[in-house]
Structure formats: structure tokens, C-alpha cells
């Protein structure tokens with residue numbers, strides 16, 4: 523009602539005065555009542571004007587089982603009433619141990635142990651610090667460089683952010699450039715003209731080998747990669763590429779860190795995608811977001827038994843991984859994650875696998891629109907990439923705000939889009955029905971059509 527809209531405008535004004543947001547400093551995007559999200563229910567959210575929208579990005583790839591799940595709210599209340607917190611330094615709690623057991627059951631290969639963090643950035647940071655620790659204990663202090671790729675997004679803490687490969691992440695920010703080696707994005711859509719995808723995969727693999735040979739494997743500690751580059755625009759690597767990169771890492775004693783902050787906990791229909799979707803067994807997997815469906819900030823790293831065994835048997839079995847966040851193994855976060863995992867296992871994973879082909883097929887029809895260069899995706903994540911000209915695929919001839927304009931039209935029509943310059947990424951709650959997919963695609967089609 524009118525009262526809601528007024529209260530919404532007040533909140534927006536207060537935010538303008540007192541919040542620093544990850545938005546352009548002088549920009550007005552997001553500074554309207556429609557940016558204020560007041561409520562969530564299932565796949566829907568309601569904005570400051572009282573308008574109900576499909577939550578296209580599921581928060582930020584995280585509301586996997588949907589908004590307003592009473593079971594999740596209740597378990598958080600119950601756990602907070604029982605034990606709201608304990609220090610992770612020499613004390614522990616039962617929910618974190620039980621969750622680690624269940625995560626290890628789902629994880630590929632010999633990944634057996636979990637270190638919990640506060641989110642995805644701190645999970646990536648933890649995996650990298652663990653690599654440093656591992657190589658220090660093994661007497662290889664020179665083996666610390668990190669391989670990362672164009673199009674990557676691994677977080678916003680200093681070292682994790684240094685791995686990012688999207689242009690705008692580096693426009694105004696600094697990073698630990700001396701620790702990171704950047705490789706090409708595995709983006710088949712932007713492969714060299716006239717090259718087929720198999721040859722493109724060979725080119726990426728050759729680049730990977732060549733850079734290792736150039737630098738020396740004895741100086742490289744880890745490769746970090748998303749199985750599907752999410753924020754880079756849902757970039758699906760060529761077939762077989764991940765397995766080949768994994769094998770090269772193994773041959774060169776380089777740890778393979780699979781960043782599954784987006785792809786785990788159902789986005790691709792499984793708890794983890796590395797093993798079940800891509801057939802690889804990483805040395806570490808980072809996760810966050812969907813582990814609690816966004817109801818509590820939690821993330822973590824799953825670590826291979828082999829690495830831990832090597833450390834136990836080293837010359838320094840007393841060496842300490844002196845890395846602990848206050849909220850490591852938070853009991854409320856772990857309790858909600860356990861209940862969330864029940865929901866995923868009991869209903870949502872099977873549903874996500876069942877509707878994924880329909881979701882992809884419906885979105886693919888948007889390629890009929892002249893502005894759309896490609897629609898690609900897997901599971902319940904997809905990207906509609908706009909181009910000024912399909913031949914040259916050049917997005918830069920487009921006004922950089924094309925995604926923002928599509929988002930504005932879609933918002934009016936009842937869909938939140940998370941625009942990434944020229945790309946619209948769709949990753950709704952995994953509970954979305956076929957009818958709701960139809961609604962989502964119809965709105966997106968109309969929103970893009972109005973933008974031409």
C-alpha cells in the first residue's frame with residue numbers, strides 16, 4: 523500500500539546517507555524504492571513499491587530452496603536457543619561435525635575434511651592459505667604462485683579478489699598481482715574466429731602447459747577455477763577441458779582447487795558438480811551460498827584426505843594451520859545447513875534435475891531476438907548474452923548499460939534480472955516450476971524486445 527511505499531522511500535533515503543554500496547559512486551542505479559527488497563516468498567520477492575517479482579538471480583545464486591522456508595527459520599531459532607556460539611579454538615559443536623560428515627559423503631574422491639568460513643571469499647582465501655601452509659610444511663616455500671583465468675570471479679577479500687578476471691573487477695581496484703598468473707578464459711563463445719571448439723580446448727590446454735613450463739612447476743602451488751564460470755557469464759568450458767587441466771595439475775604437483783561457491787548444493791542438480799557433472803576429483807572444493815540457501819552466511823573448503831595425511835606424516839606433524847575466523851564452524855549456520863541439505867536431498871535436487879532441460883530449452887528460444895548473441899547454460903543457471911552484431915560478437919559496440927535497461931523493463935513486468943553489462947544471468951530458486959519458467963522467459967523476451 524501507500525504506507526509501504528513511503529516507508530520504502532524513507533529506507534532508500536537513509537541508505538543513501540549512510541550505506542556504502544557496491545555501486546557506481548555517482549550512479550543512481552539501485553537508489554530507488556524498487557531496489558529495496560522487503561519480502562521473499564518461494565521464488566518471489568517484493569520491492570519497496572509493493573511489486574512482486576520473480577527472483578531471477580535467486581538473491582545472488584544462493585536462495586536455492588526458495589524464500590520463506592519455515593523449517594529453516596525454525597531450525598535457526600532452535601539452535602540459537604540451544605547454543606548460539608562457541609569458539610572454534612579448541613572447542614567444537616555437534617552440528618558442524620555432522621554437516622562435515624554429510625558434505626564428505628557427497629564430495630568426490632577422497633575429500634574428507636571441512637574447514638568452515640563465513641562465505642565464498644573467505645573459503646577461497648582459506649583454500650589458498652591452506653596451499654601455502656601445505657607447501658611450507660612440506661619444505662617447498664617457493665611453490666606458492668596461483669593460476670587463475672580470465673572471466674573468473676572468486677571473491678572480494680584481497681587474495682581471492684586478486685584472482686578475478688572480469689575486466690570491471692580490476693578497473694579501480696588493486697590486487698596481489700605478484701602472486702597470481704592469469705590464463706585465458708575458457709569461453710567457447712569468444713574463441714578465435716574460424717577455430718572449432720575442440721581446437722580451442724587444445725589451445726587452452728597448451729597455454730596451461732606452456733605457462734607452467736615457462737614459470738616452473740616448482741613455483742606454482744595451485745590452480746583455482748570455477749567448473750562453470752558463473753559471474754563471468756555462465757561460461758561452460760569445452761568438453762574434456764577440466765579433466766585435462768586436472769591431470770596436468772596432478773602431474774606437476776599443483777593443487778587443483780574447484781570453486782563451487784555457485785555450482786554446489788543443487789545449481790547443477792547435485793550437491794557437488796566437480797565429480798558428478800564433470801568427472802574430476804579436485805584437491806579442494808570451496809563452497810558457500812547454497813549450503814544454507816542464503817539463510818545464514820556460511821562457506822567452507824572440503825580438503826583431500828591425501829593432503830592431510832601428508833601433513834600428519836611430515837617432519838612437522840605439530841605444524842599448526844593458524845587460520846581461524848571467529849565464526850568458523852558456527853553452530854547456527856551449520857544447523858541450518860543440515861536442514862537445507864535434508865530439503866535438497868528429499869525434494870529439490872530431483873526437481874532441479876527434472877526441470878533443467880525445460881529451463882534451458884525455453885531460454886534458448888530467446889536466440890530468435892536480434893539483440894541476443896547466445897543463450898548458454900547448464901542445470902538451473904543460464905546467461906543471455908547480448909551483442910551489437912552477431913558476426914563480430916562485439917559487446918563493446920553496445921552501450922554498457924544494455925543489461926541495466928533490460929533489467930528496468932523486466933522489473934516493470936515482474937522479473938528481477940541481475941545484469942552484467944551486456945549479459946542477463948538467470949539462476950532462479952531451484953524450486954521453480956515449469957509454469958514459472960514460462961512466466962520468467964516471457965517477461966525476459968518482452969524486456970529484451972523493448973530494449974532493442
Ligand code: PLP
Nearest residue numbers: 641642643675676677783784810
Ligand atoms: N566464488 C565464486 C565462484 C562466487 O561466485 C563468489 C560470489 O559470488 C565467491 C567466490 C565469493 O563468495 P562470497 O560473496 O560469499 O564471499
